[in-house]
Amino acid sequence: MRVTSGMIINRMIMNLNRNLSRLAKVQNQMSTGKIVARPSDDPSLATQGIRLQRELSQTKQYQANANDAQSLLDLTDTALTQIENILQRAKELAVAGANGTNPQEAREAYAAEIDQLKEQLVQIGNTAVGGRYIFAGTNYTTPPFVLNNGAVDYAPGFTGEMVAKIPATGTQLSLQPNIAYEVGPNVTVPVNLTAAQVFNLWPSSTATLYDPPALPLNKSMFAVLENLSGYLRSGNTGKISGESLKDIDDQLDHILTLHADVGARQNRIAQTLSRLADAETNLTELLSKTTDIDLAEATIRYSNEQAVYQAALMTGAKIIQPTLADYLR
Amino acid sequence: MRATFFGFEIARRALFAEQRALDVTGHNIANANTPGFSRQEAVLRATEAYTVPGWNRPLSAGQVGTGVAVQEIRRYRDQFIDGQWRKENQLLGKWDTKKFALEKIEALVNEPSEAGITTVLEQFWEGLAELAKKPADQNVRAIVVQRSIALTEAINHTYNQLDELQADIVHQAGVKVSEVNSLAEQIARLNDQIHKIELAGDSANDLRDQRGVLIDQLSSLASIQISHEDRGLLTIRINGIPLIDGNTVQKLELKEYTSGADKYYRVVWAGTDTEAQLRGGELAGLLELSQSHTTPPGIIETFKAKLNDFAKALHDEVNNIHQSSAANPTYDLKGQPGGEFFTYSASVTGQEARFLTVNPALIANPDLIAAAAIPAVGDGSIALRLAQLQNTRVTIGSGAAAVNSTLDSYLESVIGELGVQSQEAIRMADNQKLLVEQIDNYRQSVSGINLDEEMANMVKYQHSYNAAAKLLNVMDEMLQVLINQIGR
Numbered sequence: 001m002r003v004t005s006g007m008i009i010n011r012m013i014m015n016l017n018r019n020l021s022r023l024a025k026v027q028n029q030m031s032t033g034k035i036v037a038r039p040s041d042d043p044s045l046a047t048q049g050i051r052l053q054r055e056l057s058q059t060k061q062y063q064a065n066a067n068d069a070q071s072l073l074d075l076t077d078t079a080l081t082q083i084e085n086i087l088q089r090a091k092e093l094a095v096a097g098a099n100g101t102n103p104q105e106a107r108e109a110y111a112a113e114i115d116q117l118k119e120q121l122v123q124i125g126n127t128a129v130g131g132r133y134i135f136a137g138t139n140y141t142t143p144p145f146v147l148n149n150g151a152v153d154y155a156p157g158f159t160g161e162m163v164a165k166i167p168a169t170g171t172q173l174s175l176q177p178n179i180a181y182e183v184g185p186n187v188t189v190p191v192n193l194t195a196a197q198v199f200n201l202w203p204s205s206t207a208t209l210y211d212p213p214a215l216p217l218n219k220s221m222f223a224v225l226e227n228l229s230g231y232l233r234s235g236n237t238g239k240i241s242g243e244s245l246k247d248i249d250d251q252l253d254h255i256l257t258l259h260a261d262v263g264a265r266q267n268r269i270a271q272t273l274s275r276l277a278d279a280e281t282n283l284t285e286l287l288s289k290t291t292d293i294d295l296a297e298a299t300i301r302y303s304n305e306q307a308v309y310q311a312a313l314m315t316g317a318k319i320i321q322p323t324l325a326d327y328l329r
Numbered sequence: 330m331r332a333t334f335f336g337f338e339i340a341r342r343a344l345f346a347e348q349r350a351l352d353v354t355g356h357n358i359a360n361a362n363t364p365g366f367s368r369q370e371a372v373l374r375a376t377e378a379y380t381v382p383g384w385n386r387p388l389s390a391g392q393v394g395t396g397v398a399v400q401e402i403r404r405y406r407d408q409f410i411d412g413q414w415r416k417e418n419q420l421l422g423k424w425d426t427k428k429f430a431l432e433k434i435e436a437l438v439n440e441p442s443e444a445g446i447t448t449v450l451e452q453f454w455e456g457l458a459e460l461a462k463k464p465a466d467q468n469v470r471a472i473v474v475q476r477s478i479a480l481t482e483a484i485n486h487t488y489n490q491l492d493e494l495q496a497d498i499v500h501q502a503g504v505k506v507s508e509v510n511s512l513a514e515q516i517a518r519l520n521d522q523i524h525k526i527e528l529a530g531d532s533a534n535d536l537r538d539q540r541g542v543l544i545d546q547l548s549s550l551a552s553i554q555i556s557h558e559d560r561g562l563l564t565i566r567i568n569g570i571p572l573i574d575g576n577t578v579q580k581l582e583l584k585e586y587t588s589g590a591d592k593y594y595r596v597v598w599a600g601t602d603t604e605a606q607l608r609g610g611e612l613a614g615l616l617e618l619s620q621s622h623t624t625p626p627g628i629i630e631t632f633k634a635k636l637n638d639f640a641k642a643l644h645d646e647v648n649n650i651h652q653s654s655a656a657n658p659t660y661d662l663k664g665q666p667g668g669e670f671f672t673y674s675a676s677v678t679g680q681e682a683r684f685l686t687v688n689p690a691l692i693a694n695p696d697l698i699a700a701a702a703i704p705a706v707g708d709g710s711i712a713l714r715l716a717q718l719q720n721t722r723v724t725i726g727s728g729a730a731a732v733n734s735t736l737d738s739y740l741e742s743v744i745g746e747l748g749v750q751s752q753e754a755i756r757m758a759d760n761q762k763l764l765v766e767q768i769d770n771y772r773q774s775v776s777g778i779n780l781d782e783e784m785a786n787m788v789k790y791q792h793s794y795n796a797a798a799k800l801l802n803v804m805d806e807m808l809q810v811l812i813n814q815i816g817r
Contacts, residue, residue: 004777006362007770014766038435039748040755047745049441054737057451058719061458068462132463138705141465181462182713185720291441324781328788 005320012316019309026302035293049291056283062183063276069181069191070269073262075134076193079127080259083198083221086117086124087252090225094248097232098241111232118225122147125195135195138179144195183272189265193258200254221251331389333811336804342396343797346373349399351790358783365542367406367776369534374400404534407775411541412555414768415548419609421761422549426614427628428758430498431751434632437490440744446483447740453480454719460698461713465662465706470695477687481671488636488682495629498619499594503583505550505612506596510580512547513573516540516565521576524561533561551581552609568606570598581605586622590677593622628750633682635743638726640682643736644671646723650714651699659699659711667699667711 028037039046093110096102126143127134136144180188195201199221219227224247231239350371360366378392439445456469456476463469519540526533544565547553553572556564562575572579582599585592596605596612607613620627626634653659653666661667670691673684691697701708724731725739732739 002774002777002779004773004779005781006777007773010766010773011770034441036441038432038751039438039440039744040431040435040751041748043745043748043752046441046748047741050447050741050744051738053441054447054451057455061455065458065462132707136707138701138703138708140707179707179709180713182458182716186717188713324784328784 005323009320012312012320015312016309016316019305019312023302023305023309026298026305029293030295030298030302033293033295034291036291045290049287052283052287052290056280056287058185059276059280059283063273063280065181066183066189066269066273066276069183069189070266070273071129072134072191073266073269075127075129077259077262077266079124079134080193080198080255080262082124083121083255084252084259086120087221087248087255090114090117090228091245091248091252093232094228094240094244097228098237098245100237104235107232107235111229114225114229114232118222118229119147121199121221121225125199134192135198137192137194140179183269183276189268189272191265193262198255198258200251219247224248224251333808336807337801339394339396340797340801340804342376342398343800344794346371346397346399347790347794347797351787351794353402354783354786354790357778358780358787361778361780361783363538365538365545366778367404367534367538367541368778370403370405371399372401372403373397402532402534404532404537405776406537406541407772410768410771410775414765414772415545415553415555417761417764417768418545418548419552419613421758421765422611423609423614423617424754424758424761426611427618428751428754430494430614430618431628431747431754433494434491434629435747435751437494438487438744438747446480446487447737447744449476449480449483450737450740452476454716457712457716460700461709461716464700464709464712467695470662470698473698474687474692474695477670478692481685481687484636484640484682484685488633488640488680491629491633491636492683495619495621495627495633498615498629499583502594502596502612502615502619505615506581506583509547509550509572509612510578512543512550513565513578513580516543516547516563517573517576517578519543520562520573524576527561548610550610551605551612552607568608570603570605588622591622591679593620595620632743632747634730635726635739636682637679638730639736639739639743640685642723642725642739644673644681644685646718646721646736647671647715650711650718653699658702660701660704660708661699662696662706664704665697668697670698 029035036042036046036049093114097107097110122145125135125145128143132140133143134140136142178190178194179192180190182188201220224244227247228240228244231237231244350373353369353371357368374397376395376398378394380386380391380393440447442448453476456473459469460473519536523533523536523540526536540563544553544555544563547565551567551572554566554569556566558564559575563573564571564575565573567581570579572581580599582597584595584597584602586595587593596607596616597603598605607616616627618628619630621630625631647670650657651659651667651670653668659667668690669688672686672688673681674686675684677684698712700710700712702710719737720735722733722735724733725736726732734742
């Protein structure tokens with residue numbers, strides 16, 4: 001086939017261009033660290049990468065949610081323990097007060113302490129973290145309780161509830177739903193207990209509206225303590241041993257049930273967190289394997305392309321130079 | 330009997346012929362780098378021998394040759410390879426144009442990256458997830474509003490850029506149409522000149538080369554068919570309708586039509602409404618990218634439609650959850666029923682992605698975001714449902730194009746489709762380029778100048794010239810003997 005100098009030069013330029021563009025592509029991969037710079041480089045890999053990135057972000061969000069849930073539940077756990085301690089103390093005082101051999105002055109002292117314990121319960125009921133009252137349900141910016149001259153009352157502005165004196169049994173209370181955090185796709189875990197649940201502020205006739213885990217008792221915790229205080233001051237040891245002790249036991253059992261439920265939730269959150277941590281590790285690894293370049297392999301490819309480019313330059317230079325004119329005299 | 334000055338004539342003819350051949354060689358060397366130039370050769374032929382058969386034929390030995398002359402200046406060109414080259418060049422023009430435009434679209438979509446629209450969408454969902462946990466927190470609400478604005482702005486921006494690109498390409502098509510018309514005029518003029526020259530008996534070699542270059546350029550722009558010529562007059566058609574017929578030209582025109590509030594464009598034969606059916610060339614590529622109101626729709630138009638579907642689905646699904654109704658009560662921080670989350674800043678169907686925006690009432694006061702299903706400030710169940718929308722399959726698009734997928738997956742599939750189309754265009758363009766270069770090599774092999782060859786020819790003709798000059802010299806000396814020495 002007849003070969004012209006134009007053909008040779010054209011071909012050399014074309015091949016140099018191709019070499020250079022391959023070289024540029026490898027260099028771009030090395031400097032970004034990613035295999036795919038644009039979707040057209042590898043469409044399926046690109047969409048896979050985007051999808052994995054999204055799953056990783058979601059997993060991290062679930063982890064954040066689970067961590068928040070854990071801190072709320074831990075605080076609730078501590079509060080319940082404190083309530084148990086208070087109830088235990090109240091029981092001791094009741095037992096002592098029921099003992100007929102003690103003088104009235106002793107009972108007066110007990111009654112004063114019971115009043116103090118009641119106020120501590122109110123404080124525990126108003127536990128807050130970060131501006132959020134943990135027993136206030138979905139009205140968490142307002143504390144649930146106030147003390148009006150020693151009487152426990154709902155705080156004003158605690159909306160959705162009727163502001164009523166407790167222990168007014170027979171007063172209807174509206175439901176304070178649980179708050180739930182999402183720790184997986186369409187998987188939620190309840191993170192709170194409401195004041196009504198903990199302190200038994202429902203009459204039992206509304207049991208059907210009640211959320212598990214524990215059924216309400218007839219009396220609120222405050223009512224029990226107020227009654228006890230009254231009996232102590234009036235010296236009614238029969239009522240103390242007959243009614244108050246049983247009431248305190250009931251409240252204690254109730255708290256223990258709630259506490260067990262919170263503990264179960266804490267376990268579940270802990271397991272979820274560990275599972276999410278594994279998922280995060282796996283996804284990160286998969287994402288890296290899918291979208292990141294192997295630097296060693298890319299470096300070798302780069303050297304290869306460079307060598308080819310230099311060879312092309314060298315041979316090209318040699319072939320385009322000599323013509324017949326160099327040899328004709 | 331021999332004429333006295335017979336030998337001079339032979340030498341004279343040789344000198345002229347070799348000089349002419351040298352001229353042609355010189356022309357070749359001078360035009361070695363001229364694009365489209367075809368190698369020319371002076372074809373030498375022995376002139377008519379003497380004697381012709383007849384009654385009065387002389388009795389000496391015959392026939393005697395009478396020297397050499399240049400019969401024609403032949404142009405080396407293979408029509409078949411030319412035709413092949415032009416056919417493949419049309420495809421190259423089309424795919425190259427599509428490749429560039431799709432690469433531009435990839436750049437403006439900017440995926441996969443940390444600044445792309447999928448990242449903005451992800452952050453939008455995250456904002457809502459935080460709101461579900463802390464609905465009374467002012468910071469969290471402000472962040473939700475900001476991220477929603479970022480999302481709508483990203484969608485608006487992408488749509489607008491696609492729109493601008495489409496307008497740019499239409500403008501480019503207009504420019505290319507003018508180019509086609511201008512090339513057609515030039516070719517027609519050359520047709521005329523070549524025709525006149527060749528009628529007179531000469532070969533219009535250089536003019537044909539120029540015309541070849543122009544036709545090559547035209548082939549890159551439009552899908553042309555070249556029919557056999559009639560004494561220098563070519564007919565070039567587009568899909569059967571003649572663009573150039575001898576020395577008359579029928580021009581093309583980019584015409585604007587309106588349909589309602591939309592404008593769309595077609596390439597038609599000037600003065601009519603008949604569409605020029607372009608199947609290849611850059612014009613076909615530009616039209617495939619930018620056309621609207623056609624079946625199937627143009628490439629950019631398809632992407633715009635998908636973005637619109639996405640924006641509409643986002644608007645409708647979020648508002649469904651957020652807006653308060655009898656079946657779905659929602660409450661904001663003040664206990665009022667929730668309104669729209671997303672709105673359109675202007676109401677134009679078919680351009681939802683351009684006008685999607687966050688409800689200005691929410692931007693002014695993030696407290697109005699309805700995160701609660703009951704009038705309690707700490708309830709985040711509506712926000713939770715909004716966050717869970719990320720994993721919910723919804724219907725996106727309408728009619729035959731409707732799909733059932735999550736919003737994220739829809740976006741991913743659009744990006745994937747963009748990648749596939751772009752990859753195909755790159756591959757086809759590269760393949761065509763190789764093919765065109767290959768055929769060009771064959772063309773060069775037939776028509777290109779090899780300087781070594783020309784220089785060898787130069788030497789050849791120079792030697793002949795020298796020998797002919799020497800012949801003249803010898804004849805002259807012989808005549809001198811005859812004239813000066815006989816009969817002294």
